[in-house]
Amino acid sequence: xxxxxxxxxxxxxxxxxxxxxxxxxxxxxxxxxxxxxxxxxxxxxxxxxxxxxxxxxxxxxxxxxxxxxxxxxxxxxxxxxxxxxxxxxxxxxxxxxxxxxxxxxxxxxxxxxxxxxxxxxxxxxxxxxxxxxxxxxxxxxxxxxxxxxxxxxxxxxxxxxxxxxxxxxxxxxxxxxxxxxxxxxxxxxxxxxxxxxxxxxxxxxxxxxxxxxxxxxxxxxxxxxxxxxxxxxxxxxxxxxxxxxxxxxxxxxxxxxxxxxxxxxxxxxxxxxxxxxxxxxxxxxxxxxxxxxxxxxxxxxxxxxxxxxxxxxxxxxxxxxxxxxxxxxxxxxxxxxxxxxxxxxxxxxxxxxxxxxxxx
Numbered sequence: 483x484x485x486x487x488x489x490x491x492x493x494x495x496x497x498x499x500x501x502x503x504x505x506x507x508x509x510x511x512x513x514x515x516x517x518x519x520x521x522x523x524x525x526x527x528x529x530x531x532x533x534x535x536x537x538x539x540x541x542x543x544x545x546x547x548x549x550x551x552x553x554x555x556x557x558x559x560x561x562x563x564x565x566x567x568x569x570x571x572x573x574x575x576x577x578x579x580x581x582x583x584x585x586x587x588x589x590x591x592x593x594x595x596x597x598x599x600x601x602x603x604x605x606x607x608x609x610x611x612x613x614x615x616x617x618x619x620x621x622x623x624x625x626x627x628x629x630x631x632x633x634x635x636x637x638x639x640x641x642x643x644x645x646x647x648x649x650x651x652x653x654x655x656x657x658x659x660x661x662x663x664x665x666x667x668x669x670x671x672x673x674x675x676x677x678x679x680x681x682x683x684x685x686x687x688x689x690x691x692x693x694x695x696x697x698x699x700x701x702x703x704x705x706x707x708x709x710x711x712x713x714x715x716x717x718x719x720x721x722x723x724x725x726x727x728x729x730x731x732x733x734x735x736x737x738x739x740x741x742x743x744x745x746x747x748x749x750x751x752x753x754x755x756x757x758x759x760x761x762x763x764x765x766x767x768x769x770x771x772x773x774x775x776x777x778x779x780x781x782x783x784x785x786x787x788x789x790x791x792x793x794x795x796x797x798x799x800x801x802x803x804x805x806x807x808x809x810x811x812x813x814x815x816x817x818x819x820x821x822x823x824x825x826x827x828x829x830x831x832x833x834x835x836x837x838x839x840x841x842x
Contacts, residue, residue, distance in 0.1 A: 721737065
């Protein structure tokens with residue numbers, strides 16, 4: 483219990499710090515006026531693109547799960563919606579555990595295999611994030627600019643991109659090696675850990691074997707191409723949504739600039755902050771915007787844009803998830819227990835079977 487309390491306290495402290503950073507140089511009255519003056523048609527366009535992004539995310543996940551369980555978009559959609567909701571609202575990114583649990587409960591997929599699908603998804607997006615940072619942020623001025631007292635320059639951002647691309651690229655290579663040589667990897671684990679405990683060695687080797695099953699996600703070049711096309715579409719719609727939202731607040735962002743702002747926003751949400759990813763998303767969105775609109779982005783209108791971006795993301799993801807919970811397509815009791823936020827008795831009473839998800 484104490485461990486959970488400390489995690490929540492740490493996540494809330496992180497979020498509070500970044501909320502303070504995002505608002506410390508902003509007049510709150512002017513912030514309210516900027517929000518009230520936003521053009522609703524552009525906000526609606528950004529929200530519509532957000533729903534398109536949800537469709538693409540679920541379809542990408544379906545491709546990764548297909549070797550493990552034959553399913554349709556319509557059957558997977560409620561699981562994805564609730565999983566994305568919990569990723570958004572739970573602190574310290576604990577919601578990443580939700581989709582593997584749901585895939586195991588409702589589709590009969592081994593949970594470690596389902597977790598592998600999420601890891602592969604994160605590796606691909608991490609590589610895309612790092613490459614975008616390296617390529618797009620060449621347009622950032624070398625002397626840099628400042629927002630909320632934080633100095634941002636091109637060299638630092640490109641270094642961050644290189645580090646991200648290297649880290650995710652290395653992880654991807656390790657996953658590929660584990661899949662290609664999974665029998666040998668499991669054998670090494672059994673030998674090494676067997677010197678400590680045969681029971682522990684067997685459990686860890688079993689988890690590794692089950693996890694590498696989920697790495698068989700792209701059996702053909704056609705599947706790889708389809709997944710990459712969907713990944714490009716996902717990032718493109720996210721950048722288009724930001725560009726539309728920016729127009730609602732009077733900013734004109736080109737395609738490259740919108741993608742650059744997006745990479746900064748993604749950098750923020752990678753920080754394990756509090757519920758709703760509040761604070762980190764707003765502040766890093768402001769950092770991205772100020773690179774291309776330094777005169778206005780540091781003022782109330784830039785903060786209004788950043789906070790509106792967070793609100794649209796939060797509302798769309800949480801609203802979709804709550805909808806499927808409300809109509810009974812997904813049960814929450816066992817799910818909350820699985821990610822560490824539900825009582826054992828409630829979780830045991832709410833274990834859905836693979837067949838309990840109503841057909842679309």
